Amino acid sequence: MTGSVRLVTAAEIARLAEVKPAAVSNWRRRHPDFPAAERRMGREVYPAPEVAAWLDHRIVAEKDRQPTEDAGITYGIRFRRNLGSPERVAPPPDTGRRLWRAFAAYRNFGGINGTEASMLAFGLLYLRFHDASRWSELRELRYAPDRDLPRRADDLVNSALLAGGHEPLPRHAWTTGGPSADHADLATAIQILDRLDPSSGPDGIRDAPIAGWLADDLLSRFAAADGRRGHLTPDSVVRLAVRLTNPIGGERIHDPFCHLGEFLVGAVDHVRTRCGAPAKLKVSGGTVGHLGWLAGMNLTLHDIATREVRVEPPLYRWDTQRRFDLVLTNPPFNMSDWTDGYHVGDLRWRYGIPPRHNANFAWLQHALALLTEGGRAAVLMPHGAGSSENSRERAIRAAMVEDGVVDAVIALPPQLFHSTAIAVTLWLLRGRGSDGDDDVFFVDAHAAGTMDGRNHRVLREEDLERITAAYRDRSTFTSGDVLSRAVARDRLRDDGYVLNPGRYLIAASAPVDLDRNRADADDLRHSLRNLLQRSIDSHERAERQIDTAADLLYGTPAGWSRCQLGEVCDVLAGPSGAVSSGGGNSSDVPVIKPRNISENRIVRDHLDFVDPSVAETLDRYLLAPGDVVCTRTGEIGRCGLVTEEHDGWLLGTSCLRLRPDASLDPSYLVFYLGHPRVQRWLVGNAGGSTVRSLTAATMRALPLLLPDTDRQRRIGAAMGALDEQLAIHDRIRRTTSALRESLVPLYLQDTLLDEAPEEI
Template sequence: MPQPARVTAAEISRLAGVTRATVSNWRRRHPDFPIPSGGTESSPAYDLDAVRAWLSARGQLPASSPADDLRTALRTSATDLAHRSRLLPLVVATSRIADIEVEKAVRLPDDQLSAWAQKTSRSYADHIPGAGGLTYQPAEAELLGALLRCCVEEGATQTLEVLAEGEVNDGKASGLYRTPATVADLMAELLAAPGEPYPNRVFDPACGVGGLLLAAASHGARELYGQDLVPAVAAQAAARLAVQADGTAAQVMAGDSMREDAFPALLADAVLCAPPYGHRDWGHEDLAYDPRWMFGLPPKGESELAWLQHCLAHLARGGQAVLLMPPGAAFRPSGRRIRAEMIRSGALRAVIALPPGTAPPLHIGLQLWRLERPHPQATLPSTVLMVDTVGGGTAGADDVPGRRSDWPAIRSAALDAWRDFDRRPDSYDPVPGVARAVPVVDLLDEAVDLSPARHVLAAPVPANPDELAEMAYELKSRLRLAATGLVALSGGQTWPPAGADARSWRTASVADLLRGGALTLLRAPAAIRSSSSPALKDSEAPRTLTARDVVSRRPASGAAEKSRSDEDVTIEAGDVILPELLHEGVSTARVADTRDAGQLLGRHLHLLRPDPTRLDPWFLAGFLAAEDNLSAASSGTTVVRVDPRRLRIPLLPLAEQQRYGRAFHQLHALRVAADIANRLADETARTLAAGLTGGALLPLTHVSAAEGEVSAEALELRRNIGMLLLAEGNVAQAVAELVPLHEDLLLLYGPDHDETQEIADVLTRLRRAGGATS
């Protein structure tokens, strides 16, 4: 008999669309709140039916989505106690059947539904690890019905995500992490060579849920091979490839890749891999004489270098690989012998350092290693490309988890450097502070340190002094214009308070608005295009708006398609576009303008098309992207997804909506102006710093008022720096800037001048507050 379903406080908060703190308040303030029926003292569990009844009685139970219904069915089924791999073939089968046929099956009697599910999914079970001997019982009809409804209304991909919850876990203890889609796409793109066909046969020996193989399929790979140690994870990978990479030949196996290689004879065109980090039990003692160690047996603590050689052993001659590696693999003393042999053989072609926060574990900056299986007759390369996207200004060197990095700039820096180097490795022009081709002889020193920062930052900056000075002047002029625009947008009238209490209003969910016809929700087709319709590089055909485009507030950048599909979603002006995934708990909603109109909607995006007579698009976008709203409508831990149907919108008259819409439009303009000013400030500072450190520019000569003329521009700059430091709470440095400025203003203008008095008043207030000494 199935055990009663139980939920934790975190699951109750997600069920009710409130915060954890609200659930804690309910427990303390309401004596009739359900008592714990399991769990532990620190993490109690509650009976799901009792919780739902309590929430429903108080009007706190929102309309459930098909995904929520599936989660509930899984909790009440014995399937949740075992693994869920046996349900995956049914999801794959459903993705290939018309929705109307699936809906008919849901209405069948229990015994017929289970028989239909078994017959429909039997042919797919053999391709999913752990799903063999497939049987579905009439007693499981409720679960099967919830699964099929979720597939129809949420899509097969989202259904797989629900089935993965609780089974596919990333973490420090296992050393296994899911590679973000952005990083996976960059790794796959590093395998592409201009003018050359994309590698056809791609292998991932630590495939996880298949993210890297899916990225390779999206770029044109047709044969996909993967292996993972955890059977449930391997099953998820097989199902995802079957659903999202239709048209490819995919084979995924479960097992230990190092000790029990499932593809011993496979020689792939390319390998993509994010190997487990820090594993000591990878088989050092058992595999001492294994033929895969072309550079020597790795030490026990260098598991990543063992995985690297395993990947190279599965490459055909001239094949390529991209591995996501921890930074320690580049410099640990225990691995220098392996690294040296790898460099001497010509296998290592590039090392690209990524900022912390780009991929888990978020507290360290990982690296991409671009490798090749050397051909015996090929000339050995004389250089290795080193790219530092951290120190090169694409992200702050002090980036920490929780800060947002400029991913488009990181991606562009990595791809541009690699493509330029790949075209002419022997005459590559370095990018100051970002990329440099390092001679092999310089790498083969005592440490054999492959950390990009060590080699990139040590490179000289050759530049013509006159040209660099002119470039710096041009950048400073553009920065002043951008700063002027930012100041204009951030000024103006003060936004009035709503009153003694914050304004409140009745709200409706997006699901309610969809039912009422005020909104239409659209998604891009989930299937990946086949290689028969390649993307166009230079064409007037519509381009694809990607999730990165929305987050970065840039025009559509996805490749245009040679052929159109009836399922493609064409964007119209006034559409509101919301990313499916939250990045560090933050998202943004984009209102399509004339530049977006006619472009195609990309994957991982929700498009909401409002009725303009009932909803203002900027009003809708502003409330959709509110952090509290997104938090209440999202689910997941490592990958956080937004359910747009659960988002809530205030019910206001159209004229009032338009007032709010104009305000949100102004905030959007402010963000765009800040992005431009920030980018120009970063580029200006990098150019000037490169000129100073490279000897092409000289520092400004500071002249005090006692010694000669001081420009108004210089005084204004010093004032702005001091006031900015003060605004950020750095009182000591602010005083160090403002005191000499006050002395110069006294000499130039006297004590009665407005600027002199302003700085004097600031210093007086600081002294009274104890912030400065006389």
């Protein structure tokens, strides 16, 4: 798909078709012919022409028509009418990734930290999109001697910031760090930015300024690279909090610990998406150190003019005369020594003075103190805050419940943050005097989301919708991984005011179909018997193969040769561009990605697919039996053998294909690549400063110890038989686990438990 085709997000489809976002979600879920989404620059987008054509077949119901609309009008007509503006020139789809690589390389060679690199990136973004004159001067300077470029770039950025009424860059470590030759990476970043059209949105996405999108993309990449040193609140968590609190135009919104301004940007984006320009929307926040500069610049790059960011100590007492309609915040968890005194006279501690060793309930009360009468707040808290047995915290929690200021508590899954793997909860609070129910609403979404890489989880759009729907309907709710239930104050009182959702949501679980469970248990027992027999057969085969190669276990190898892998094996890296996914139809071609390589085998779990027409254009990447597929990014060196089952599958982007010639047995190559010393060589020779990566050239240079073909075959067969055993044992483990889960409700007779949930 070319960049000139306009792409729109699901939220934009809803706005352009004048329906609620849930309607678009229903269309996507219920209609297989709905246009397929593509992942572009971190966002799910849809080709606008295809969406319009699909909507042409859906007539707007009479009750949903506007007074000026005729009978028979389709959603497609609405969509085209509101789409309006001409097509925009889109930047290349890999702009964010290429820009990140340039900044990451400069950061690595320049010896600067993630915060400094982020500030430099934001300064250049500001210069590119807010000062054409000075940017033209910088564009010419990238051809100047390298040693002058960082200093001159710093001067130009700061003069542009001062001219625009902003604070200059607070630090200048990038102007002196690293050898001058490495400043070519800075020139590369300037060149990438120079090629962008300042008036366009990412890949033509309307109402998404490219400067703001690039700021979001770079921040998320810096957060992933910095790991536990990162500051960023995950985008999916921001979107959830904003949807649940639903800011509207004209409101005053505040974040007392705004990090890099994520919640404030999310609130403004929410209003823009639903209402157009956020009329009279005012946002403000407090943060610490250099984050204040980054937060202010982040808001500027998102074209948010009415804002105020202060650098101030945590829990600083904001002017008591100022109140806000909405408070959103992700404060530091479990902050100790947060005050030199207990501030006995501080009116914020209406519900009790928080303990000095932990500021969690100081932040909750601080947020409440900032609210107008009838205001609302969303505050992220560690999971333990809802059940802390500290006497002061338990008393504060009880007083908040009794005063009716705790609206809801939502349990979120672990691994959402790059900076910590712990599970968190989102507390929804309401200002004193607000109308509300005499209960607390609980949502348990701890099992929601999907893994994005090995150590990071994200909440999907459907997760956000289910949680939002549960909160909006405020009733016992079960949908996939989301459970919810309102709990009366009397019950909370009896339970010691514990506010952890899992304590109360057994009754909200879906009813169990006992007949289905019995059938599943029978099928699983049959599968387990077959697997156990296969395990016995596999063990016997492995024993025979090991016996066949027994003579290789003794004596000194003779006649072995040494060479480089590239001399006996063709090495090919996967396609460099993103490949559009098909729907997994029978005619679609599977794509092997790193997640499909396990225990030296290729597995079908979570396969992606492409349309056959796409595969034809990538025929040089099609796999054949005897090929070996190896991961080249992330967990480097994992490999799997291509068998007849995988003939004609497609090599994925993050993999290498190794195609041995007749002198190299594929099974032996798989065994050799798994040797600890070979693994150390691969990791040690991988490139990249943050995400390690193997190139095809590096893999070709791998030293290879090569016995004669008979020895290779016998070694490969013995090790392959053991790999087969490992795979079968893994299936036995998973099948046994599934059998246990099927038997539990049968033995406990869950139908009886459902009748008396309060007694559990």
